Amino acid sequence: MKIGIIVYSKTGHTFEVAERLAAKLKVAGHEAVLEKILPENESAKGKDLRFANLPETRGYDFLVFGSPVWAFSLCPIMKEYLERSSTIVGSKALAYVTMGFSFPGFGGTHAVRQMTKLITENGGRVIDTAIVGWGGSKREERMEEMLTNFLRTIQA
Numbered sequence: 708m709k710i711g712i713i714v715y716s717k718t719g720h721t722f723e724v725a726e727r728l729a730a731k732l733k734v735a736g737h738e739a740v741l742e743k744i745l746p747e748n749e750s751a752k753g754k755d756l757r758f759a760n761l762p763e764t765r766g767y768d769f770l771v772f773g774s775p776v777w778a779f780s781l782c783p784i785m786k787e788y789l790e791r792s793s794t795i796v797g798s799k800a801l802a803y804v805t806m807g808f809s810f811p812g813f814g815g816t817h818a819v820r821q822m823t824k825l826i827t828e829n830g831g832r833v834i835d836t837a838i839v840g841w842g843g844s845k846r847e848e849r850m851e852e853m854l855t856n857f858l859r860t861i862q863a
């Protein structure tokens with residue numbers, strides 16, 4: 708299968724998860740294409756945001772979207788990207804967020820709900836979501852669990 712992993716990552720955490728997922732997918736015999744959303748002016752808001760790279764969502768069997776949590780919500784850059792991506796039609800999708808706190812209620816739960824809504828509004832079908840808290844001692848355990856679940860879902 709050809710899997711598109713589309714992420715925004717400012718400090719590298721969300722990208723690290725994406726790289727690990729891509730590596731697992733490749734070992735399992737899939738083609739994984741890792742694409743970064745690159746804003747030109749990341750402090751701009753809404754329609755004023757410009758993108759140096761606005762990854763294409765067509766042509767994949769499965770899409771995975773990853774974003775950080777900002778201010779207890781979905782990072783506005785991913786929000787704006789998903790609002791502009793009207794081509795997710797028919798795609799099966801997975802969505803995950805990374806966050807500083809280890810408690811999902813401090814923005815993670817809200818952020819994955821926002822992602823699910825935006826992807827669904829664009830015609831995608833969200834099969835599973837995950838929240839990876841970067842703080843605390845259980846990060847590695849949670850990340851491994853999330854990666855294993857995503858791989859299983861993609862292969863189901």
Ligand SMILES: Cc1cc2nc3c(=O)[nH]c(=O)nc-3n(C[C@H](O)[C@H](O)[C@H](O)COP(=O)(O)O)c2cc1C
Binds near residue numbers: 775777778805808
């Ligand atoms: C502007 C900003 C706001 C943030 N707000 C939250 C928050 O509300 N809750 C939280 O748990 N972490 C918050 N964080 C931490 C990030 O979500 C966390 O470090 C994430 O893993 C960063 O992902 P990245 O390295 O891919 O950019 C915030 C970080 C930034 C830069």
